[in-house]
Amino acid sequence: MFDPLLHQTVRSKLMSVLIANDEIPFKALKEALGVTDGNLSSHLSKLEKESYVNIEKTFEGKRPKTVIHIAPIGRKAFDEYIEALKKFIEEN
Template sequence: MSIIEGLNKNFENRVRLGLMSVLLVNDWVDFTEMKELLSVTDGNLASHSSALEKVEYIEIKKEFVGKKPKTSYRVTQKGREAFQRHLAALEKLLGN
């Protein structure tokens, strides 16, 4: 068995790793706050969050607050479990 077998390809990018890390310890996080926390561009955050939504690791909620659009993110149970397995595989890799 390969020592990197448990690593999840969906979390190989630093933006996705950061996004999941933030969502693991927060309920809903809005676009602006996430963008500032990760120091990324609008497009960068949008493309990586869409990729994670596609594999059902996060939920994206779009709504209007007054007349302004608001986008928020939340980790799904599937995403939480996948990310925790990824972290465990990283710890195992570092332990070798």
């Protein structure tokens, strides 16, 4: 019924932010969600493993920069998850 990967509070919020932004720097995403670096990294690893997000690591000068992108598979999965939630609400 519900995608278990997305039916977790932090990951559903994370995907909502990505839907609205397509891509976002790690630091901005961490601040938007109010989570720690380690917590966000853990959730991103799970989403990346299923190809829901792409993680781009680059440098700005000598400083590392990580940008998170929503992948087409992730966008489709999140859209289906939202539709399942709507259907559940309508039926109950």
